Amino acid sequence: xxxxxxxxxxxxxxxxxxxxxxxxxxxxxxxxxxxxxxxxxxxxxxxxxxxxxxxxxxxxxxxxxxxxxxxxxxxxxxxxxxxxxxxxxxxxxxxxxxxxxxxxxxxxxxxxxxxxxxxxxxxxxxxxxxxxxxxxxxxxxxxxxxxxxxxxxxxxxxxxxxxxxxxxxxxxxxxxxxxxxxxxxxxxxxxxxxxxxxxxxxxxxxxxxxxxxxxxxxxxxxxxxxxxxxxxxxxxxxxxxxxxxxxxxxxxxxxxxxxxxxxxxxxxxxxxxxxxxxxxxxxxxxxxxxxxxxxxxxxxxxxxxxxxxxxxxxxxxxxxxxxxxxxxxxxxxxx
Amino acid sequence: xxxxxxxxxxxxxxxxxxxxxxxxxxxxxxxxxxxxxxxxxxxxxxxxxxxxxxxxxxxxxxxxxxxxxxxxxxxxxxxxxxxxxxxxxxxxxxxxxxxxxxxxxxxxxxxxxxxxxxxxxxxxxxxxxxxxxxxxxxxxxxxxxxxxxxxxxxxxxxxxxxxxxxxxxxxxxxxxxxxxxxxxxxxxxxxxxxxxxxxxxxxxxxxxxxxxxxxxxxxxxxxxxxxxxxxxxxxxxxxxxxxxxxxxxxxxxxxxxxxxxxxxxxxxxxxxxxxxxxxxxxxxxxxxxxxxxxxxxxxxx
Amino acid sequence: xxxxxxxxxxxxxxxxxxxxxxxxxxxxxxxxxxxxxxxxxxxxxxxxxxxxxxxxxxxxxxxxxxxxxxxxxxxxxxxxxxxxxxxxxxxxxxxxxxxxxxxxxxxxxxxxxxxxxxxxxxxxxxxxxxxxxxxxxxxxxxxxxxxxxxxxxxxxxxxxxxxxxxxxxxxxxxxxxxxxxxxxxxxxxxxxxxxxxxxxxxxxxxxxxxxxxxxxxxxxxxxxxxxxxxxxxxxxxxxxxxxxxxxxxxxxxxxxxxxxxxxxxxxxxxxxxxxxxxxxxxxxxxxx
Numbered sequence: 001x002x003x004x005x006x007x008x009x010x011x012x013x014x015x016x017x018x019x020x021x022x023x024x025x026x027x028x029x030x031x032x033x034x035x036x037x038x039x040x041x042x043x044x045x046x047x048x049x050x051x052x053x054x055x056x057x058x059x060x061x062x063x064x065x066x067x068x069x070x071x072x073x074x075x076x077x078x079x080x081x082x083x084x085x086x087x088x089x090x091x092x093x094x095x096x097x098x099x100x101x102x103x104x105x106x107x108x109x110x111x112x113x114x115x116x117x118x119x120x121x122x123x124x125x126x127x128x129x130x131x132x133x134x135x136x137x138x139x140x141x142x143x144x145x146x147x148x149x150x151x152x153x154x155x156x157x158x159x160x161x162x163x164x165x166x167x168x169x170x171x172x173x174x175x176x177x178x179x180x181x182x183x184x185x186x187x188x189x190x191x192x193x194x195x196x197x198x199x200x201x202x203x204x205x206x207x208x209x210x211x212x213x214x215x216x217x218x219x220x221x222x223x224x225x226x227x228x229x230x231x232x233x234x235x236x237x238x239x240x241x242x243x244x245x246x247x248x249x250x251x252x253x254x255x256x257x258x259x260x261x262x263x264x265x266x267x268x269x270x271x272x273x274x275x276x277x278x279x280x281x282x283x284x285x286x287x288x289x290x291x292x293x294x295x296x297x298x299x300x301x302x303x304x305x306x307x308x309x310x311x312x313x314x315x316x317x318x319x320x321x322x323x324x325x326x327x328x329x330x331x332x333x334x335x
Numbered sequence: 336x337x338x339x340x341x342x343x344x345x346x347x348x349x350x351x352x353x354x355x356x357x358x359x360x361x362x363x364x365x366x367x368x369x370x371x372x373x374x375x376x377x378x379x380x381x382x383x384x385x386x387x388x389x390x391x392x393x394x395x396x397x398x399x400x401x402x403x404x405x406x407x408x409x410x411x412x413x414x415x416x417x418x419x420x421x422x423x424x425x426x427x428x429x430x431x432x433x434x435x436x437x438x439x440x441x442x443x444x445x446x447x448x449x450x451x452x453x454x455x456x457x458x459x460x461x462x463x464x465x466x467x468x469x470x471x472x473x474x475x476x477x478x479x480x481x482x483x484x485x486x487x488x489x490x491x492x493x494x495x496x497x498x499x500x501x502x503x504x505x506x507x508x509x510x511x512x513x514x515x516x517x518x519x520x521x522x523x524x525x526x527x528x529x530x531x532x533x534x535x536x537x538x539x540x541x542x543x544x545x546x547x548x549x550x551x552x553x554x555x556x557x558x559x560x561x562x563x564x565x566x567x568x569x570x571x572x573x574x575x576x577x578x579x580x581x582x583x584x585x586x587x588x589x590x591x592x593x594x595x596x597x598x599x600x601x602x603x604x605x606x607x608x609x610x611x612x613x614x615x616x617x618x619x620x621x622x623x624x625x626x627x628x629x630x631x632x633x634x635x636x
Numbered sequence: 637x638x639x640x641x642x643x644x645x646x647x648x649x650x651x652x653x654x655x656x657x658x659x660x661x662x663x664x665x666x667x668x669x670x671x672x673x674x675x676x677x678x679x680x681x682x683x684x685x686x687x688x689x690x691x692x693x694x695x696x697x698x699x700x701x702x703x704x705x706x707x708x709x710x711x712x713x714x715x716x717x718x719x720x721x722x723x724x725x726x727x728x729x730x731x732x733x734x735x736x737x738x739x740x741x742x743x744x745x746x747x748x749x750x751x752x753x754x755x756x757x758x759x760x761x762x763x764x765x766x767x768x769x770x771x772x773x774x775x776x777x778x779x780x781x782x783x784x785x786x787x788x789x790x791x792x793x794x795x796x797x798x799x800x801x802x803x804x805x806x807x808x809x810x811x812x813x814x815x816x817x818x819x820x821x822x823x824x825x826x827x828x829x830x831x832x833x834x835x836x837x838x839x840x841x842x843x844x845x846x847x848x849x850x851x852x853x854x855x856x857x858x859x860x861x862x863x864x865x866x867x868x869x870x871x872x873x874x875x876x877x878x879x880x881x882x883x884x885x886x887x888x889x890x891x892x893x894x895x896x897x898x899x900x901x902x903x904x905x906x907x908x909x910x911x912x913x914x915x916x917x918x919x920x921x922x923x924x
Binding site for chain 2: 656657658659661662663665666669670673674675676677678680681684723726727729730731733734736740742744745746747748749750751752753754755756757759760761763764770771791794795798799803804806807808810811827828831838841842845848849852853855856857858859875876879880883888891892895898899902903905906907910911914
């Protein structure tokens with residue numbers, strides 16, 4: 001390839017600056033803005049959907065992907081990233097798009113089945129082979145001498161689920177006494193030597209740097225780690241955990257403007273189809289369809305799950321009580 | 336012309352003059368400190384990058400570099416640097432001329448403002464463009480009505496790149512041009528040369544190494560910038576990811592080897608620039624050897 | 637801080653210098669670029685904080701966690717810039733004045749911290765300095781912990797800042813007129829005296845510039861530090877991380893409030909060094 005001159009560079013730059021978003025006559029393009037660990041699963045799913053859509057309508061649809069921290073991605077959409085669909089780690093982040101950007105209606109979560117969460121997951125524990133510290137449940141994480149790796153709830157969606165799962169466990173174990181639950185999470189975070197900024201960073205600290213005795217993370221993340229390094233780690237399923245529901249929505253303002261409403265909707269509905277559910281189950285996310293779930297039952301052990309609505313009164317409340325500046329999480333470090 | 340020749344003679348041969356030789360013990364101590372420091376802080380991290388990059392063998396290394404997303408990241412990075420570097424060269428020369436050759440009120444303020452982009456956290460650098468051009472920003476409505484995209488598209492990435500590399504060329508040139516003073520320019524003007532001619536024939540040749548380092552730094556930083564670009568990119572695969580963003584994504588996908596392979600590309604680029612510098616230096620030296628024979632004295636006092 | 641009288645420029649000088657052409661053109665170009673690329677966007681940050689009352693602003697920027705992060709951020713950046721000023725000048729000297737095998741390679745390597753994306757630098761340094769890494773393994777038995785401590789932040793910032801010193805000192809060293817050193821030697825000075833009295837003072841302005849740049853860069857650094865610092869509140873949490881934290885909570889006003897504080901402090905710092913430099917190293921004192 002010959003090296004283009006500077007003038008060409010500048011010309012291209014100016015052209016790009018002035019070029020409108022472009023009209024899509026025959027080929028349809030969708031942009032799916034998602035959170036960090038879903039890249040592989042959406043690569044597989046997008047292929048399946050493209051085939052499905054071509055068979056159904058004859059149109060070619062290509063889906064571009066954008067991945068990053070869940071809140072960061074939501075912020076990009078609010079600030080103008082033209083996402084046709086969003087698939088984020090927490091409903092709170094899509095709520096934020098609604099509140100701060102008014103890009104979709106307030107009742108977005110009721111438009112698709114299961115709270116707009118086509119798959120779910122939970123939080124579990126990963127320990128080193130042989131479980132040298134004898135970790136069985138959340139209560140073992142506050143013992144002296146146990147070092148726990150979990151990301152920073154201020155910057156990571158997964159970390160918020162981690163925190164809420166531990167807090168919810170402590171509430172149940174102590175008959176709903178908030179004071180004792182707070183003491184429990186305080187003791188737990190006192191055992192955390194490193195607060196990584198994201199879920200993958202925490203996994204790396206635990207797996208590659210060999211720091212800590214137990215890693216708290218997404219179940220799908222732990223299953224993936226175990227698949228990559230089967231001889232080094234064991235998964236411990238706690239007695240109870242939280243029902244973690246990553247949610248999806250189409251972004252009304254964008255799809256109306258780009259004329260992609262029909263295909264964006266179909267894309268999300270296809271997540272609920274047997275084919276879509278199968279793909280997600282293969283990538284360690286728990287499917288909603290019972291027969292798909294039963295086929296993968298070996299990989300998803302039975303576990304008692306509580307929801308954020310019943311224990312914390314929804315995301316807005318949970319955020320205000322625990323993660324806002326000066327709330328419970330900050331108190332842990334100020335005491 | 337003679338100024339150029341004398342400069343190069345200094346560069347070529349200062350250490351050969353006997354009176355300038357450091358005592359051997361001092362030389363040994365300084366070399367040990369310098370090489371030890373470079374070894375600890377530069378060589379070992381570099382080695383770590385390449386060891387990781389080649390862990391899966393050469394074929395995987397090649398595959399990581401030729402994958403379409405990687406190629407598109409390389410192209411976008413070249414484009415951003417290709418626009419940012421010339422802009423900063425023009426700005427740097429103008430700023431250095433103003434600050435080094437003239438005295439005026441507010442000079443310290445101006446110099447400080449030029450440095451400011453360095454002190455601004457890259458996160459903030461990206462954020463301010465979002466505050467301006469984002470959907471919620473000052474120009475958001477206006478841009479949306481015209482279907483123009485600045486952030487989460489190439490122009491935003493270029494702007495952020497210019498911002499973070501802004502002071503580099505100017506900062507290299509200012510101390511150098513200040514040290515050289517104004518006498519040579521004044522002499523040229525007295526001899527009847529015009530302003531532009533003086534600039535091209537006297538100022539630019541004198542400042543060329545400073546300019547060169549400035550361009551090298553600016554280019555390296557433009558290609559390696561992560562924080563600011565990350566804020567304005569939108570992370571659309573194959574479209575708005577630069578090399579550093581692509582590296583981060585690969586790392587987050589447990590593709591450590593591919594991540595370091597792509598990162599090593601930037602390192603190789605830096606080494607290549609330095610090779611280029613050596614070649615230019617060598618060719619100039621040869622071409623000017625004759626001139627240096629004829630005339631070794633500077634006309635500047 | 638008081639103005640020394642001898643430093644006020646004599647009127648003669650100003651008149652003489654305006655003899656050079658191009659003042660309007662270059663100043664105009666400089667101001668245009670500066671306004672469009674730097675000042676206008678930065679003013680957006682200031683205006684965003686206007687949404688806060690003074691009390692809210694003050695509470696945001698003086699909470700214990702934020703204060704701890706200032707201490708860490710500025711302290712580590714200062715320590716790293718100081719280390720770089722010392723080692724960087726030696727590296728530059730060795731590169732320009734000595735002939736040794738591998739000089740070209742070392743010269744090329746100096747730019748590495750620039751070319752390496754900061755995230756990669758952070759990952760690579762963490763891998764090296766963690767207790768399981770090449771260097772961390774050697775330090776661990778000595779009881780020295782680097783990764784996930786303030787020391788790790790210092791390592792990252794030293795890495796990031798090195799090219800600034802070397803690359804600002806190097807061109808000045810190359811342009812340094814050997815006649816001065818020769819004269820000193822002829823007048824009977826030992827080599828060490830020549831270095832201390834002639835060479836080092838000549839390098840001081842460039843070293844100062846490099847130091848300031850490394851310091852400023854260190855204060856704002858984010859990408860490499862978050863990997864190696866461990867991000868523990870009150871202990872290893874840097875100010876840029878707090879800004880990101882606030883952004884993740886959609887708290888733009890809070891984030892820009894911290895940004896404004898960092899901007900003002902950095903500006904003051906840079907400006908102070910600038911003024912000092914002008915006093916101490918103005919052309920008259922060089923005897924030109």
